[in-house]
Amino acid sequence: MNKIIIKGRLAKDPELKNTNSGKVLCNFSVAVGRNFDYEITDFFDCTAWNNNAEFISKYFSKGKEILIDGEMQSDKFKDKNGNNRTSWKVNVNRAEFCGSKGESENTPSHNNSAADIDDLEDLEGLEDDLPFE
Numbered sequence: 826m827n828k829i830i831i832k833g834r835l836a837k838d839p840e841l842k843n844t845n846s847g848k849v850l851c852n853f854s855v856a857v858g859r860n861f862d863y864e865i866t867d868f869f870d871c872t873a874w875n876n877n878a879e880f881i882s883k884y885f886s887k888g889k890e891i892l893i894d895g896e897m898q899s900d901k902f903k904d905k906n907g908n909n910r911t912s913w914k915v916n917v918n919r920a921e922f923c924g925s926k927g928e929s930e931n932t933p934s935h936n937n938s939a940a941d942i943d944d945l946e947d948l949e950g951l952e953d954d955l956p957f958e
Contacts, residue, residue, distance in 0.1 A: 828894065828896060829896065829897050830893070831871075831893050831894075831895075831915065832890070832891070833857035833858075833869070833890070834855065834888055834891070835853055835854070835886065836855065837853065837854055838853075839851045839881050839882045841878060848875060849874065849879055851872070851873045851878035851881050852872050853871050853881065854869065854871065855869045855871055855891060855893065855915075856868050869915050870912075870913070870915070871893065871895070871914060871917050872917065873917035877918075877920055880920060881917075890923050891920060891923065893918075893921075894917075895915045895916050895917040895918045897913055897914075897915060900914070
């Protein structure tokens, strides 16, 4: 099983892109303080696709708190000197708000349009899957 759950803050604004085949993707980085030493921060490179990509790009920006679950994925490549390298990223399956409601004026509120509520349908039930509260 390959599953990772991360709660942290976006280290930079998400970058929304389209592939040549028409798929939508969003790249972003999440900063997470270590439980045993908050002076050390780990940065997780993340990629979300399609509806998740559009959702993250629309509602999150640098500094906003986010909760994601996904899978770790490794990419092997050769650097400019011909050395074999491996990089790791999180392939996002789900994303959810976890900051305060007043944290962002772009955060959906109870007075959402139908389109905004449709964006959130995939996130319903995530709290039931979390191993913590």
